[in-house]
Amino acid sequence: MAHQSDLIAENIEGYLKAQEEKSMLRFITCGSVDDGKSTLIGRLLYDSKMIFEDQLGALEADSKKMGTQGQEIDFALLVDGLAAEREQGITIDVAYRYFSTDKRKFIVADTPGHEQYTRNMATGASTADLAILLIDARKGVLTQTRRHSFIASLLGIKHVVLAVNKMDLVGYDEAVLNSIEAEYREFAKDFGFTDITSIPLSALKGDNILTNSDSTPWYTGPSLMQHLESVQVEDAAQSGNFRMSVQWVNRPNLDFRGFSGTIASGTVRPGDAIKVLPSARESTVKSIVTYDGELDMAVAGEAVTITLNDEVDISRGDIIAGKDHPPEVADQFEANIIWMAEDALLPGRPYLIKTGNQTVPGQITDLKHKVNVNTLERTAAKSLALNEIGVCNISLDKRIAFEAYGDVPELGSFIIVDRLTNSTVGVGMISFALRRASNIHWQALDVDKTVRAEMKNQRPAVLWFTGLSGSGKSTIANVVEQRLFARGRHTYILDGDNVRHGLNQDLGFTDADRVENIRRVGEVAKLMVDAGLVVMTSFISPFRAERRMVHDLMDDGEFIEVYVDTPIEVCAARDPKGLYKKAKAGEIKNFTGYDSPYEEPERADIHVNTDKQNVEECADKIIAYLEEHGYLNA
Structure with missing residues (x-):
């Protein structure tokens, strides 16, 4: 199979030692659709003899059955392993190969x-040292070429191979390569790439894959x-x-803590x-411990256990750093974000931010701008x-140690997780801390919430009425307040x-607003x-995530969710503001329902239904809840 198969047979230990001492290069192939990325990798594996005989046999059979090269081998099938990829002739997921x-x-x-x-391309680029950016010689620099280049630079890739593919279809014309290279270098001049190497x-x-091709004598x-x-x-x-x-x-016994x-x-x-x-x-x-014994030194990339000479309280997610040059600690940052979900990112919505080995609740407090990857223009967005x-x-709910992504990617990168579905919805790269936020502290006050509540002889809380427009939220809230006021309670x-x-x-009615x-x-x-x-x-508050956000702002027992459950048909029949009529006629956009x-x-704390209960009965149920749970102390 491989170029060292003889060494494997004769001296397996020698082979393993040789492999251990080799350097490793991680790279990606990216670019626009149909530029030949999968074909290129397949050709690399084939020409470097990194294919088993049974794989080669299967490839030849698959090429005849579903390939795009007639009776010739379709090298793309080596990489496009998903059935949908083979059926459609496109790459869908990231395929990793070792050789x-x-x-x-x-x-x-x-x-x-x-x-x-x-989003899949960004995933592949996150661990790469080099990017092979394929360009179809017939088409030149396309939208995806620009998009992938920008993402590669954003993710810290410094080395780019500008692989101008399908040169055989333009007669191996040197002028085509020169024109594409000039256009690309002008576009990518501010991306921070260390080097850009152009190869026809x-x-x-197989031209210029393993060795230089006679078809491009002008390329040296x-x-x-x-x-x-x-x-x-x-x-x-x-x-x-x-x-x-x-x-x-690591606590395997009472005598060891690493x-x-x-x-x-x-x-x-x-x-x-x-x-x-x-x-x-x-x-x-004190010591650096591994499975094979203690080390005199450990370097980046090694997985180790460190013991200390002092009893120090350390938890998962904490950072151990050199004393003289520690990283920054903050809870608010500016970051670049690549959004990966069908549902839009909405500033103010609570998410989980997973960075390093810890997960912290947080939110995007402000979308400063989005980037048009075709022109690199910054445009306002909500x-x-x-x-x-x-x-x-x-903004995070607690302070974390971090590094700018460009300095230490492992400590400057994070993923964004939806709190309801637990799905990954975005990835981000920290640029810097918002230092002004670090100088803001809670001011201690002698008169606190407990004292204020005792003076009012009540337990403070927020009754959060939610439901469709016209369900009766404001009407019920008004009656409840009248009853509380009559009892001498302090409300708003x-x-x-x-x-x-x-x-x-200043806010409209888009999802973001x-x-x-x-909030x-x-x-x-x-x-x-x-x-x-x-x-x-009294707010429609249509999204669970935002109601959960307000719930989490409060202490235990201070948030009481009141669901005013009324069918939309009933709400539309009431239509106190004429909004349903306008929405049905298309005169109002983004209308709930x-x-x-x-x-x-x-799981609402209080559930009332104005289709079956009148306002007084709904108010009775809410007051009874407050009495039963001790919110109205006599």
Whole structure:
């Protein structure tokens, strides 16, 4: 099978030692659809003799059955393993392949060219040292060429091979290569690539793949394989400051306590002074432990267990760093985000931010702009759609230690997780901390929420009325407040219409504006609860995520969800503001229940139905709940 099969048979230990000492290059192939990425990888594997005989036999049979090259071998089928990929002739998912030569080991990721799979391309690029950017010689630089180049630069790739493929279809014309190279270099001049190497190719015919082709006598540079074997990829991680994210606190017995993880950057030795972040506790390294024994030194990329000379409280997700050059600690950042979900990113909506070995609740507080990857123009936006890229401010519920992504990718990257579905919806790269936020602290006050509530002889809470327009939320809230007021209770109503006359007058009714509307109201309600009040809010608040966000702002027992459950047909028949009539006529856009969804509460604290109960009965049920749960102390 391989170029070293004889050595494997004669001296397996020698073969394994030779493999261990080789350097590793991780690279991706990217570009527009039908540029020949999968064919190129298949050709590399075939020509470097990295295909088993049974694989070759299967490839020949598949090529005849579903290939695109007639009776010839279709090398793309080596990589496009999914049935849908073979049927459609396109790459959908990222395909990883390993191969090696006498000089180097390689892991290659073949990424999709279709725009709808841009998120898959970003996944493949996240671990790559080099990008092979394929361009069809007949088509030149296309939209996806620009998109993938921008993402590659965003993810820190410094080395690019501009592989101008299908040169056989343009008569191996040197002028075509020169024109494409000039256009590309002008476009990518600000991307921060260390080098861009242009190579004319025909992946199908094998020109300039392993060796230089007679078809391009004018080309004097290296073949693709020669370049991959010789390109010098900087190992900045090993030369950086020591950083290790704790993955596991290792306590096999009472006499041993170590902290396990993979070193993200730098080196560490026994005796080194360290600082643990975010706690800022200090100690020194006692030993570096591995399965094979203790080490005198460990470097970036190695998985080790570190023991310390002092008892230091360290948890999963904490960062162990060199004492003299620790990373920053913050809870608010500016970051680049690539959005990967069908549902748009909405600033203000709560998400889970997973960075390193910890998951922290947080939210995108501000979408500063999104980037038009074709022109690199920055445009204002209120949300990010699938595959869009934006620059955002992010706020976390607690401070974390971090590095800028460009310095230590392992400590500067994160994924965004939807709190309801637990699906990954975006990836991000931290640029820097929003330092001004680090200087803002809670001011201690002598008169607190407990004292204010005792003076009012009540338990503060927010009654969050949610339901469709016309369901009766405001009417019921008004009656409940009248009854509480008659009892001498201290209350306030935040009504959806009233709030939009002042605090939220700048907001419309898009999904993004609805999220911001509820975020602001939630913050105001929190302040009123802190003042010891019983607050009633009357808002459609159509999304569960935002109601959950307000719930999480409050202390336990302070958020009471009241679902005013009324069928939309009944609401439309009432139509107190004439909104349903206008929505049905198409005069109102983003109207809840028609072209904007309403997500019913899954477990409301109080459930009333104005189709079956009158307003007084609904108010009775709410007052009874407050009495039963001790909110109205006599």
